[in-house]
Amino acid sequence: MSRILPIVTVLLVIVCLWYVAAVKLNAAWVYDQAARAETPAPGFSELVGLTMNQERPVLPTPHQVGVELVKSTLGMQVSSKKSLVYHGWVTISATLLGFLIGTTAGILLAVGIIHNKAMDLSVMPWAIASQTIPILAIAPMIIVVLNSMGIQGLIPKAIISAFLSFFPVLVGMVKGLRSPDQMQLDLLATYSASKAQTFWKLRLPSSMPYLFTSLKVGIAASLVGAIVGELPTGAVAGLGARLLSGSYYGQTVQIWAALFAAALVAAALVAIVGLIEKRTLKRMGMAR
């Protein structure tokens, strides 16, 4: 209870501010309508009522977004093209595949960096440079290039997603694999342990807490990558497509509902990684 109370308080404050903002931002349209109809501008209480349920509000109210979220998840067939469950799953599958590719790439690069001097000096600057490229600029190119090679659908999105998620895993794993101190390395040296033994028995287990921290950042980045990857494909399917089609047709409620769906998916994915982290570290005896 003591943990829930602060969260609920913050939530209530946000919702209140949101309603205030909705009234202020949506008022312009109400005044505009009144001017066109040549009726006097509505008073404050009337104005509030007129800003709550507009069809295309500048800022949809929380209850509008909530109703749209429920309607487009529970209120229709999962297979429907308007279902957020359907679009959400399209995005999640690309996210998970991209996360898998990104994590694997990140770990392999990290292993290379700690074992190979040349990779240590050359890979990191490129990895950092890769993250300075705006993903919005490079995403269409990846789609176009892969499309010309006959690859469409899930894979190009997953690659964009991997492009974002490999980096935190790489940075975290390099740090994690280097985390054993000199004394622990000396100890293994007195056993004449091989490089492989040092890796499997010391470096890899030591890196686990670092890995999971990176995975949490990585999976959130994967989701962003998958959504961005859906934008240039022409708004066919996925949460990104819902965002895009919403903005084409001025469906602000739809945009906000898709945004919240994306946030909920991100929270759920991070929570799942957190749960696996807890389980793993507990089994390893590293959580108390």
Next chain:
Amino acid sequence: MKDTTQNSASSPVIEARNLQLVFSTNDGPVQALKDVNLTINKGDFVSFIGPSGCGKTTFLRAIAALEHPTGGTLTVNGMTPDEARRKRAYGYVFQAAGLYPWRTIAGNIRLPLEIMGFSKADQDARIARVLELVELSGFGKKFPWQLSGGMQQRASIARALAFDADILLMDEPFGALDEIVRDRLNEEVLKLWARTGKTIGFVTHSIPEAVYLSTKIVVMSPRPGRITDVIDSPLPKERPLDIRDSKEFIEISHRVREGLRAGHSDE
């Protein structure tokens, strides 16, 4: 006592002749060891004592092939330190226990055995034996954080004993522990030494610890790191804690202190 040591059939286990070790640092070369000559015989308990920077740890690390001398000769069981390491000639105990938090106590002791390729049944038997030796039987399934600092250090000694090396090298193993725990562990180390007959090299800052434990005390001084005195202890092998109030004990302590002071006045 000195004569019996020299005349006995005990063979040299560790032998250093004109050993030099120079570290190259950003501030230029640092002479960590200069003209070190020392013979350690089988079954000796040798303490290295001196202020920081005197090279005592460096010497121990050189024996373990963790540092490489730049001059002179150093042999362990008649081999180079590198060869001796491959023959599993020594177990090394560091200042911190350094147990892997993700392994149980038994799992930590199993670590060197896994790396050295002992069979599973042999591993289990050895773990049981060394746990008993350091009086930690029944703690095998605990994780390191569930044990006190003293118990963790005992587990790390068990880990160093598990593969039956003849030489045990200990680098200030009890430096981070409080006085009471330290006394108890010192007694236990002596018991362990009596039961196993190992050759022990022991680095310490503490004069009473060095005198209480050792058959041979090597006093060292810094800049450059060198040996200023080697004292063969006349104390008997059987040493109750109250031997520290005896006349001999106080005399040896005095000589060690003099040696340390002489090293300092050279500067």
